[in-house]
Amino acid sequence: MSEHTASIRWTRNGQPFDYEHYPRDHDVRFERGQRITGSAAPAYFGSAEGVDPEEMLVAALSSCHMLTLLAVAAKKGFTVDAYEDDAVGTLGKNAEGRAAVTHVTLRPKITFAGDAPDAAALEKLHESAHRNCFIATSVKTEVTVEPR
Secondary structure (H helix, E strand, O other): OOOOOEEEEOOOOOOOOOOOOOOOOEEEEEOOOOEEEEOOOHHHOOOOOOEOHHHHHHHHHHHHHHHHHHHHHHHHOOEEEEEEEOOEEEEEEOOOOOEEEEEEEEOEEEEEEOOOOOHHHHHHHHHHHHHHOOOHHHOOOEEEEOOO
């Protein structure tokens, strides 16, 4: 199929290396040249400026669902004008008692142009998007879709 890469670069930069003080910020580079600052969550001594891995996972699930839904809608003849999602990921304990993103809730709000799908057809669009989203089918995390 395809291969996707990301490169992570971190240096201590002379900072103390003890648990409370070593820097968590790092450079995340993607295969087409995009870059973001990654970090730990502030609760784990990360910076507020960086994006933590848990946020990246939630964003990846949300983005994948949206992109898949747009493809399905276009193939079904629906025109989407806008798509919003305020996704939430929950960090908790998994079945093994380990910290994990145990649940992600997607809350998409879609604005259609022209003929919009009825409630049943919209539910089918979301079901198809979820079933075909590469990221959703790759994770053990429970993902719930709650259209608004």
